[in-house]
Amino acid sequence: MKILVSDNLAESGVEKLRKVQQFEVDVKTGLTPDELRGIIKDYDGLVIRSATKVTRDIIDAADNLKVVARAGIGLDNVDVEAASKRGIVVMNTPEGNIVTTAEHAIAMILALSRSIPQATNSIKSGKWEKKRFMGREVFNKVLGIIGMGRIGRIVADRAKGLKMNVIAFDPYISSEVLESSGIEAVALDDLLTRSDYITVHTPMTPETRDILNAKAFKKMKEGVFVINCARGGIVNEQDLHDAIRAGIVAGAALDVFAQEPPKDNPLLALDSVIATPHLGASTDEAQENVAIAVADQVIDFLVRGTIRNAVNAPNIDGAVLARLRPYLKLSEKLGSVLTQITRGAIQKVSIEYIGEVASMETQPLTYSILKGMLTPIMGDMVNFVNVPVLARERNIKVTESVRSEAEDFTNLIGIHVKTSEEENLVAGSFFGKKDPRMVRINDFRLEAALEGHLLLIYNIDTPGTIGAIGTCLGKHHINISMMDVGQVLERGQNIIFLRTDTPVPGHVKEELLAMDNVNVVQAIEL
Ligand SMILES: NC(=O)c1ccc[n+]([C@@H]2O[C@H](COP(=O)([O-])OP(=O)(O)OC[C@H]3O[C@@H](n4cnc5c(N)ncnc54)[C@H](O)[C@@H]3O)[C@@H](O)[C@H]2O)c1
Numbered sequence: 085m086k087i088l089v090s091d092n093l094a095e096s097g098v099e100k101l102r103k104v105q106q107f108e109v110d111v112k113t114g115l116t117p118d119e120l121r122g123i124i125k126d127y128d129g130l131v132i133r134s135a136t137k138v139t140r141d142i143i144d145a146a147d148n149l150k151v152v153a154r155a156g157i158g159l160d161n162v163d164v165e166a167a168s169k170r171g172i173v174v175m176n177t178p179e180g181n182i183v184t185t186a187e188h189a190i191a192m193i194l195a196l197s198r199s200i201p202q203a204t205n206s207i208k209s210g211k212w213e214k215k216r217f218m219g220r221e222v223f224n225k226v227l228g229i230i231g232m233g234r235i236g237r238i239v240a241d242r243a244k245g246l247k248m249n250v251i252a253f254d255p256y257i258s259s260e261v262l263e264s265s266g267i268e269a270v271a272l273d274d275l276l277t278r279s280d281y282i283t284v285h286t287p288m289t290p291e292t293r294d295i296l297n298a299k300a301f302k303k304m305k306e307g308v309f310v311i312n313c314a315r316g317g318i319v320n321e322q323d324l325h326d327a328i329r330a331g332i333v334a335g336a337a338l339d340v341f342a343q344e345p346p347k348d349n350p351l352l353a354l355d356s357v358i359a360t361p362h363l364g365a366s367t368d369e370a371q372e373n374v375a376i377a378v379a380d381q382v383i384d385f386l387v388r389g390t391i392r393n394a395v396n397a398p399n400i401d402g403a404v405l406a407r408l409r410p411y412l413k414l415s416e417k418l419g420s421v422l423t424q425i426t427r428g429a430i431q432k433v434s435i436e437y438i439g440e441v442a443s444m445e446t447q448p449l450t451y452s453i454l455k456g457m458l459t460p461i462m463g464d465m466v467n468f469v470n471v472p473v474l475a476r477e478r479n480i481k482v483t484e485s486v487r488s489e490a491e492d493f494t495n496l497i498g499i500h501v502k503t504s505e506e507e508n509l510v511a512g513s514f515f516g517k518k519d520p521r522m523v524r525i526n527d528f529r530l531e532a533a534l535e536g537h538l539l540l541i542y543n544i545d546t547p548g549t550i551g552a553i554g555t556c557l558g559k560h561h562i563n564i565s566m567m568d569v570g571q572v573l574e575r576g577q578n579i580i581f582l583r584t585d586t587p588v589p590g591h592v593k594e595e596l597l598a599m600d601n602v603n604v605v606q607a608i609e610l
């Protein structure tokens with residue numbers, strides 16, 4: 085397998101990858117988009133930081149790519165949607181650089197407060213300007229943090245050590261959680277009006293883009309300091325420039341920019357702006373952490389099939405995967421049966437996990453069901469990574485519920501599907517520990533092994549019909565290896581479920597369907 089490392093990765097990570105016998109590792113940094121597009125088709129894995137832009141164009145050319153692995157956090161340089169559609173796993177290393185980045189934000193707060201970069205320049209140019217660089221204490225000042233995730237929380241903790249009063253806005257974390265760690269949870273407007281320092285630690289999303297804009301700056305205290313060590317564009321650069329010129333913002337510390345490297349950015353001409361070239365994660369410790377983590381994750385995935393820290397696939401540990409494997413098989417087969425017996429466009433899938441399975445990680449099972457359902461329609465391109473995207477594109481609503489007490493089975497997975505034309509339900513369990521069985525189709529209870537060539541026939545319950553079906557199949561040299569018969573009371577019909585040694589060709593199905601009393605003939609291939 086070929087691995088391309090296209091950004092600067094600490095040597096320890098590269099070494100780790102190189103030690104894997106199955107891997108051939110190339111390190112090629114500074115590639116242009118055209119150069120990367122030209123070579124990417126040869127690679128199974130791509131390891132990046134923030135410099136490589138993994139656009140749709142690159143993904144389209146990546147015929148063999150199985151994983152894009154980011155040594156670091158932000159994935160705004162990766163078209164995750166395009167990768168998902170091609171079944172490429174996208175993963176990051178969310179923990180390795182958080183302390184380092186939080187420390188950078190704290191360093192920025194202190195550097196701003198005491199004009200350390202400006203004073204350094206001054207003294208190096210031979211001046212001694214004690215009066216010009218009068219600073220400000222951070223003690224007792226209000227620090228407003230927007231985004232209280234992994235980094236925001238560490239910033240809060242360190243700032244409390246400096247005896248700052250920390251207030252925070254994060255609409256996705258309950259105020260009880262924040263307040264239990266001694267942080268006052270506030271509304272955004274409240275944060276804007278009360279803070280002496282405002283630091284952003286959110287991801288870049290449509291909602292956070294420009295969260296600090298002209299309207300927000302108008303609400304701020306005069307003399308506020310603004311820090312951005314998250315992503316360029318969360319703070320609107322033009323509006324920040326105007327707010328500094330208007331005297332609202334006393335200074336800003338920027339590690340990230342809307343365009344990187346910045347080109348003719350007027351903020352960099354302002355004396356009260358201090359800046360670093362996206363150095364938030366740049367310490368030996370953090371780079372070592374993310375390089376080792378990314379190498380381990382790529383090895384785990386490509387060599388052992390274990391997915392960790394993927395943003396577009398359920399994280400499955402090898403051991404958990406082994407435990408889930410029979411359930412994954414059962415789920416996929418049941419999904420496939422449902423699609424093959426149900427006409428119309430799938431609108432809603434309701435899944436119930438009952439018994440022991442309810443205590444397991446069910447998301448992979450749900451993906452497996454959807455994969456089983458969509459494969460008969462879309463073919464082999466459906467996989468774990470793209471299946472949620474494909475389901476979403478088709479407007480399929482998926483609901484999951486769990487129930488711990490099972491009635492007749494230790495484990496039961498029930499799936500109800502509603503399409504534009506009809507509704508059907510199947511349920512499955514195990515015979516022994518691992519043998520998947522379908523135990524229900526709508527109200528009909530059965531025990532059918534989920535493999536081979538299956539035939540589902542609805543007929544009016546009259547003597548001789550079953551015999552006639554057997555005769556018809558025999559005439560075409562099709563051997564029946566299993567048969568289950570039951571009644572579907574609400575349809576006033578019999579249901580016959582049989583397995584044959586060979587597939588039932590279309591013309592034989594037509595012949596069966598033409599028989600008196602036979603209403604529906606559905607072939608299922610598993
Ligand atoms: N400068 C650097 O080198 C560097 C290094 C690492 C991470 N980062 C960036 O730092 C940022 C934070 O990383 P993290 O690991 O802490 O992420 P995280 O996912 O752990 O936390 C982000 C937090 O933002 C919150 N959030 C989302 N939308 C919000 C909104 N509209 N308003 C307020 N809060 C909102 C989320 O609820 C979450 O708690 C990311 O943008 C990441 O890319 C930069």
Ligand SMILES: O=C(O)[C@H](O)COP(=O)(O)O
Pocket residue numbers: 133134135155156157158159181362364365366
């Ligand atoms: O999201 C991240 O992890 C940081 O922005 C670090 O980016 P870098 O790996 O390019 O330094």
